[in-house]
Amino acid sequence: MKLPQFELHRPTSVDAAARLLADLGDDGSAFSGGTELLLAMKLGLIKSRHLVDLKGLPELHGIELRPGGVWIGAGVTHAEIEASPAVRAILAPLAVMASQIANMRVRAVGTIGGNLCFADPNSDPATFLSAVGARLRTWVRGESREVAPEEFTVGPYQTVLEPGDLLLGVWVPTPPPSANVVHLRMKIHERPSVTVAAMVEASHGEVVAARLAVGSVGPKVLQVDLGEELRGLGGSAYSSRVGALVALLAGSIPLLPERPESPEYQRHLVRVLSTRALEVGLAAATSSAGRPAQNGGGEA
Amino acid sequence: MATVITNLPSSKAGSVGHEVPRSDARVKLSGKAQFTGDIRVPGMLYGAVLRSPLARARIRSVDLRAALALDGVVAILTGADLMDMDPYYGHALKDRPIVAIDEVRFVGEPVAVVAASSLSVAENAVNLIDVVYASESPVTSLQAALLPDSPLVHTKRARPGFAHGLGQLPDPEGNVCYRYGFSKGDVSNDFVQAAVVVEGEYRFPAVYQYALETHSVVADHRGDEVTIWASCQHPFLVRQEIADLFDLDLDRVRLIVPFLGGGFGSKSYTKMEPIAVAISRKAGRPVRVVNRVDESMVTTRRHNMVCRMRTAASATGELIAREADFWLDTGAYADNGPRVTATAGDAAPGPYRWRSVRVDGRCVYTNTAPAGSYRAFGAIHLQWIGELQVDEIARRLQVDPLEFRCRNVLPVGGEVRAGAKPLDADLVGDLRKVAAAIDWGQPRTEGRGVGLSVGLLAAGAHPVSMATVRLGADAGATVLVGTTEMGQGARTAMAQIAAEVLALPSEQVVVRGTDTQYTPYDRSTGASRSTTVAGKAVELAARDVLAALEETAAAKFEVPLDRLSARAGGVTDGERWISHQDLIRARFGFAGGELVGHGMVQPSRGSGSFAEGPVFWEVCLAAAEVAVDPVTGVVRVIRTASIADVGRAINPQLIRRQDEGATLQAIGNALFEEMRYDPEGMLLNDTLLDYRVPSALDVPERMTCVIVENGDGPGPFGAKGCGEGAFAGVTAAIATAVAAAGVPMQELPMTPERVWRRIQTLGHPDREGEAS
The missing domain is CATH 3.30.390.50 (CO dehydrogenase flavoprotein, C-terminal domain)
Structure with a gap:
């Protein structure tokens, strides 16, 4: 039940991270909050020998109000969403949903991107984002693409992403006033x-x-x-x-x-x-x- | 020089009865408290256990070569290493090998133990051990185990263990390993004559005690002696079992017990200690064995049970007869199953004035993890069933459930069971108090239900405890007592008792963990016995010290002994006062020496067999208000009230915390905790993701603990124990409250789905399952 040994990589750009993950293939895992990944590694369910830390990618951080909605970087923690004035301004129930995920320790480090990419079927965010018409922005073989949350997940613990692909963030449109x-x-x-x-x-x-x-x-x-x-x-x-x-x-x-x-x-x-x-x-x-x-x- | 004061110091309020802060709060909150898992011994190796993946199989071969070749592996223990000894243990029935020998009987049974230089090496080595099994069809349920042609979990007749104490073993009867029953009166006739009869079949789940700290041991076996640091509740019983098992002198087995991170019965008797000692014996070095949570969940659990019960009453509202047949699933090894069966049997009638009673309980082997003690065992199994039937009778007779109980419960001094101690509590008084605490009789919102429950639990176990109190030259006292501090606040309570006798501030009394080499004998920490039995020994030991102080004071003041009493850290004759320090100085003639007092509690009669107890009857009495959502089946506990009938409250705050903890565990046991097995005997929910324990979110809006002090206990200052009663009482009160909300349930836990299904059935009376 001890965490096995691994090598930690800390790329500073999306490109570098994507290349690293593509090269590592099944031997590498993207790593952010670690709330799911590290447990799965302790249990021997994931045997990656290389972890690619995405926390150093500036593109994955930040919550921004933009015309028509709010952009939430994949590396934003649940606690940040919970406390965000921008989120509360356009879609308060999203902040409430984030406040109910797991427990305070998980919310403090666990990220929205990590949650979506882990694709645990017993989870709230994907369902919520799907209902509000959110769009997920991905980085697929060097190109930025957009996908609906319900299309992003293929099945339990499986998404459309291949090794080397990344989730960059979530676009949440402002709901109509009524x-x-x-x-x-x-x-x-x-x-x-x-x-x-x-x-x-x-x-x-x-x-x-x-x-x-x-x-x-x-x-x-x-x-x-x-x-x-x-x-x-x-x-x-x-x-x-x-x-x-x-x-x-x-x-x-x-x-x-x-x-x-x-x-x-x-x-x-x-x-x-x-x-x-x-x-x-x-x-x-x-x-x-x-x-x-x-x-x-x-x-x- | 000794100073005699004639201006008497004020008699500061005593220690007993006060909310003294816990003496262990600071070290625990600051992370400095030491638990077994923190202990590192020079030369220590790390152990890891290979456990059986099958519930019932013959072991064909064990190949250790690859594991032994791993760098850092020092030794591997298997059944083959146990041929030079009688490797079977078990305090009740000697039925369990240290590790599997030739066959495995449950998923998770230890098959081999690796000792290595690090935990990861040990774990890797475990994965390299190649065992070939020949699988056989397992017996994984009570139903299967009781079939006439069921395979036998054990084919050899069980031998009684060293602490059996339960009379003659029954003749072998399939998978039944112990049977306990009794009867009085003419039950058949009373049921024929009865105006109202309620009967049904009920199910109780297997649950895990879930102490935060898992079973942890460090064992150092060298030559003809062994030192063991262990998370155990009963160090002296473990010492005895290890001495028997490894053929060592009792005084060559040393148990050291630091703080426990919770016990609740999961660390009663012997658990992982034999494995740790055996691998240390083989490795020739100290070895640490610490369970993971999933390993502890197959080390011990609470018995699941099936019970058939019926209850009869007269048309005028008297309870007249009860019959109970029940089957407890003790898993692959008896562990404490026989005692649980006997205690359940004693709880089955409930504290009522029966004309006739028949109780028959069986303890049954199956190919599942062994079941043992867990807070309020026996009472929690039976009380909710009996109380549901009492409520149903009251409903049919259109009598208020509170009045119905007050009319039928035993009076003080009433016979609970032939040959046992008569009732030592005022149940009518307790019922009225708990009813007042829950606003009994007030109108309730739709969908709400309020329920009561009353029961008794044979408490105190075997009353043998010793204690030593040492009063040093600086008038600081040290209490040596074998009670294990496992979160209940025992060290604080023991300090208060000694402080009260010696008129010291309780901070001036130190109580440390048990080291059997120095701490005097105490039978066990469980059965709500510590304050009552060990506490009495502490009181007597402190009085022994006080007697010595008074002897010196009598000479100094030239007054008879009966004029003297302890006051404010000294002794007074009512006019003059002298400090304990000065008395010690006067006695020994220099600034040194100490006074040592001894206290001993022993059975007042007989040889200590089960029929002679209990030390006291613990009152299991509570009320609950619940809200049932008829659409989803979700039950929410809104309020609870419990009675802590403690004789005398040594520390009211600790008593309330006991009842609050028990209430939360009761909510888990009643509403959602359940170990689920697949047909092959594999535990399906061995993580907190799937096995839900109560959290802060499950705390009711209000929990009231009513402390009753009638001074009627056999313990110090008239005290008697508490802490278990609320578990049985609240569980049963939740069940009667859900029934009062219109949904009588016959299976725990009352999960949303079960409640929803029951509501569907109730909507169609022709589909109703319950017999009338």
């Missing part, structure tokens, strides 16, 4: 068993756009755009349509095998949390139309 973001999760064990995030945009009590993301139950985040299905609906028509859509989703969502909870109960939770998120989403969007309406996250 949109509301709701993040709910249920923790039965240490990590969330179900994570649900919804963004509902409404006008005069009727839906303009709606997006739902469900994570922690399946191998990767499932994101569905419900805009077409729900547009123009409000009140009981909305509720009954949400009920039907969510029942369909809960019944068909792929689940991870060998979980302590039965598939039946997991699907029940997906249905309950998704319904709550979409209902609260519309109610709050309606009650605060015209202002940047946002709802905090919470435990189910």
Whole structure:
């Protein structure tokens, strides 16, 4: 259970880091907060003999308000997101979500990029970012590219990145003024068993756009755009349509095998949390139309 | 020169009954406290254990060549090294080999131990050991173990261990290794006559004690003696077992116990010590063996259980009869299973005035990790079941559960069990106090439930403890007592007891860890016994010192002894006062010497078999308010109240901390803790990611500990123990509260999914599982 020996590399540019990782191939791992990587190495699950420390890359740091949204570098810690005035200004629920990740020690060193790249299916950020339409900026064979969070993850602990590719940061667009973001999760064990995030945009009590993301139950985040299905609906028509859509989703969502909870109960939770998120989403969007309406996250 | 003062110093408030700060707080908070894992001995090697990946298999061959070739490996121990001794141990049943011999009986059983120059070399060597197993079909559940044609986990008849103390061993009966039962009255007839009968089958999970510190040992075996630093709760019992096992004289086995990072029963009796001694014997050097968490989780655990119980009452609201059959899964080796079975049996009736009772408990071997002691064992297994049935009867008779209990509980002096000590607590008084603390009878919000529970736990274990108090020339006292400080505050309480007798400030009394070479004998630290039994020995030892001081003072003041008493660090006859220092100086004639006092507690009668106890009946009485979310099945504990019926509170603050800790553990045991095994006997959740323990987020909005001081305990100043009762009491109160919220559960833990499923069933009465 001791950390095996490794060589630590400290590149100072994205290019150098990417080249180093490409050369090392499976023998190298990108290293930032280390909250997942070092544990996996202690357990012998990852046997990299070279760690490439990305903390020295200036491009990966900083949270910046820009026209239309906020840029969060991949090397930004959860604690920095939690405390960021820029994040709170455009999307307070993101700060709340970050404040609920793991524990204070993990949040102090663990990074948003590390979390997304480790791709643990029982995790909140990917689900949340997927619902708010965030885009991940990657560095793939010397080129900058953009990918949606739900596309970035391929499966448990697997992303689209190849050795030598890097995640540079996350672009979070400012939600429309009449949109509301709701993040709910249920923790039965240490990590969330179900994570649900919804963004509902409404006008005069009727839906303009709606997006739902469900994570922690399946191998990767499932994101569905419900805009077409729900547009123009409000009140009981909305509720009954949400009920039907969510029942369909809960019944068909792929689940991870060998979980302590039965598939039946997991699907029940997906249905309950998704319904709550979409209902609260519309109610709050309606009650605060015209202002940047946002709802905090919470435990189910 | 001795100074006699006629202007008496004020009698500063005594030590007992005061919230004296913990004497170990500073060293622990500053990181200076020493635990076994911190100990480094010159020449010490590091041990690592190869554990079985299979639950039941024959060992075909063990090839050590590659491991021995590794640079830094000094020795490897296997079953083949144990041929020159009787390598089986176990304080209750001598059924366990130091390391596996020819066969393995659970996933995680030690097969070989490597001693090497560093931990990483030792761990690498473990991975190079090549063992060929022939797998056999394992018995991994109670159900499988009890089938008539089940394979036997042990084929040889068990031998009684050195601390068996549980009467005759039963005849071999499949995988049942111990059986405990009793009956009184005509149970069958009473059930026929009864107006109301409630019955059901109930399940209790295997859980892990989860002390923060894992099992840790450093052993140094040389020649005909061995020194062991160990994280053990019962150093003197471990000494005895090691002496027996390795055929050494008792005084050649030395146990040194620094602070423990929590015990809760997980470090009761012998655990990793035999392995450490055996590898040190082979290596010829001291060896350190420290478990990882996943290794400690297969070293000991709490017994899972199946219980069938039924309870009968008359139409006029009297409880008349109870029957309980239960099966405790003790895993591959008995460990403390027989005692757990007996204690569970004693707890099964609950403290009520039965006309008839029948209890039959079996302790069953399976191919899973051995199960042993854990805080409130036995009582926690049975109390929630009995109390759920009491509540159901009260509901059907439309009687308030509090009044129903007050009407039916045993009075002071009532017979708890034939041949045992009569009830030594006022349960009606305790019930009224706990009810007041939870605002019993007040209207509740929808989805909330409030529950009560009352039970008794045979406490104190075997009452044998010695203590020595030394009063130095500077009037500082040192207490030598074998109680292990494992977070409960024992050293603080012991200091207070000695300080009270000698009228010293408790900071002036030092209590250190046990070193069996110098510390007098104490049976064990557990069963809520330390303050009561070891504390009594400390009180007597301090009184012995005081007697010597008073003897000198009597001569000096020329007054009879009965005129003298201790006051403010000295002795007074009511008019004059002289300090302890001056008395010591006067006695020895120079500025030196010391007074040494001895105290001894021994059984007042009999040979110490189980039928003669207990030292006292620990009251397990609590109330809880819960909120049940009918949609997700999540149960939240809103408030709890527990009774600490302690006779006399030596340190009220330490008592409250005991009940708070027990309450949190009860919340874990009742709501989410559960060790899950796959059909092959592999533990599935051996990390904190998957095995959830209570955290600060699970703390109820309010926890009230009601301290009851009736002065009715056998310990110092009328004290009796506490700390375990709340665990059984709160667990049962959470179960009755969830039932009061409309969801009677028959299986712990009450996970969200189980509660949700139960609610689904309750919605369809024809699908209801519970018999009536």
